[in-house]
Amino acid sequence: MAEDQAVGFICIVILVFIVVYRWNLSPLNNIPTVGSSWVPGLSYLSAIALIRHLKEILQDGYTKYYGSAFKIPLMDRWMVIVSGPKMIEDIRRRPEYELSFTQAVESLLQYKYNVGSKIRDDPYHLAIVKEKLQNRMLADIIPDMIDEVSPAVQRYIPANGKEWVNMDVSSSAFKLVTRTCGRVFAGSPMCNNEEYIDLSVQFALEMLKAGRALRMFPDLLKPIAAVFINKAVKRTSNLTMLRLRPIIRKRIAATMREKEKDRFYRPNDALQWIIDKAVTRHETDIDITERLLLLNLAASYTSSSSLMQVLYHLAEWPELLAPLREEIEGAIAAEGWTMPSFARMWKLDSILRESQRCNGFTLASLVRIALKDVVLDNGMLIPKGTLLGAPAHPMHYDNAHFPNAHVFDPFRFARMREAACDTESAARHQFASTSPEYLPFGHGQLACPGRHFASNQLKAVLSHIILNYDLKLPEPECGTPQRPPNEYLSLAILPPTGGTILVRKRAAPA
Ligand code: HEM
Incomplete structure (x- = not known):
């Protein structure tokens, strides 16, 4: 012994x-x-x-x-x-x-451990996004996304009358983003199916949670740990697959017929872009579903976080609403609800960029x-x-990169654009522009391929909210209202969970 x-x-x-x-x-x-x-x-x-x-x-x-x-x-x-x-x-x-x-x-x-190995070995859905969401291709898909904004805002911003009501910022932002992205990802009518929206949001959160949990185990133990940890992810992707299956089947059949020279109205959305590639690879419904859910994860987690942060800033400083409304009304009067109109919204663009600088998601x-x-x-x-x-x-x-870097200065980048001597230098201060000092979207060849889409989507949603609602923070028991602080978990920056702001329908909506 x-x-x-x-x-x-x-x-x-x-x-x-x-x-x-x-x-x-x-x-x-x-x-x-x-x-x-x-x-x-x-x-x-x-x-x-x-x-x-x-x-x-x-x-x-x-x-x-x-x-x-x-x-x-x-x-x-x-x-x-x-x-x-x-x-x-x-x-x-x-x-x-x-x-x-x-x-x-x-x-x-x-x-x-969390999705099928085909997806890991052949992530063609990423290549699709890089190709289809390029700036020059957006004109074809942004109008569909814009179509979805007004009904989505009315559905997920709980204020109808003159009274102030509490809004759960995280839940509303996730749903607004998932539904508006959904129009370009799963198409209509699936994008406004509540079950599909909930499952897509759930999948994103469960994937992040499962990834975090599995990383705590040494490689040797991961296959065993995964059996317990990835249950929720697998269940959610299976449930989503069951919702999507009738559409996937119908579209695959139509795609195959088209190959035999039949006529087929080809939807211009990510589900169809994936199916076009999936049929030649003989992929299953769950492969197609997981690829779609992963695209939604890349788009919705990041954009929802940006939306939440800006909503908190606007609720903390409601005095920002007046200059923003003036700018948005001017742009809409000139160009309607279109991409060129969003390009005119320099102040809104500046708040998005400044919020991303100060908060970011990582x-x-x-x-x-x-x-x-x-x-x-x-x-x-x-x-x-x-x-x-x-x-x-x-x-x-x-401070060497951004003067008074510790101050949240909402119109900092709008002023820089106005002061720029030419269009090219002005463009460097836009929300979606990256530089070696400004990294929320990464930088260089691999910089986020969805950033121009995200910029248009966030401006579409925020301009609707700003024109139609008043926002403020709930009154604290003492002192002035302050937005709740971000949380930090490993490298992730999380907007406050469970935080609320007050919203009310604007007296004279646009
Ligand atoms: C405010 C919103 C967003 C932020 C802050 C963001 C941020 C990022 C960052 C930091 C990267 C890594 C870049 C690098 O390390 O060089 C990335 C990659 C990526 N993003 Fe975004 N993103 C956003 C929205 C979107 C949207 C709407 C999509 C649409 C699907 C998207 C799709 C992707 C994809 C597919 C990649 C991987 C690209 C690759 O494999 O090379 N993102 N994003």
């Missing part, structure tokens, strides 16, 4: 020795650590303890190591954070086979995973498997 214990003890010592020895050899060891002990086991404990404090840790690392790199502990691995224009440019221009965005998303959302951007050992331009060796990113939040709060 005593002998067994001794053998066990020696095995543990050898194991610890191997781990520490290997860690000492790792090139990551040469990169300074912020907010944690560098020791492997202790870094895991730090990651748990720091899960709600990465904002401060990133700021600390950014201040100490600007222009270079540092590492922070996440639950399942170290993340290397690089800063300064040279390093950001280096990351941005690296090809996917060196630093992969797709694999980084896979590792954050744990696709392998502390780090340009997130990539090294698919092989990579030597960066400054000679730093990044070993295969390392997660990398840029410190978006500290950069957005850096």
